[in-house]
Amino acid sequence: MAKIGVEQSLTDVQQALQERGYDVVQLNQEQDAAGCDCCVITGQDRNVMGMQDTTTQASVIDAHGRTADEICQEVEQRINQQQ
Template sequence: MAKIGVEQGLTNVQQALNEKGYDVVPLHNESDASGCDCCVVSGMDSNVMGMQTISIEGPVIEASGRSADEVCQEIEHKLNL
């Protein structure tokens, strides 16, 4: 199953992904994202200066304002599962 990095504080998303059998990795810093197929972030730390550091090649999904099920559905869609 896919390895999904989940930002701290998104416990409901972590639990939903675990229940679906995903390998869930907590994201404490950018280096934790290496090796992940996809990452889920809260969106609270939006980049206001327009600079980006790409840590993974896969999709990054913003969970702000979405349910855990909606996030899981987008992950499955993005990863074509």
């Protein structure tokens, strides 16, 4: 099953993805997005410095203003597109 990185504050999204069988890891300073197939971020601190360096080839989903179900559906779509 796909490995999904989720920011720490998105516990409802983490639970919903785990219930669907995904391997979920928390993204924080120690754990980056390396090895993840998809990442879910809060969008609160997105590109604050105006830098566009990427550290992963994984899809990134902005959770701002979205429900856990909407996010899970987008994760599934992006994972299916990668296969």
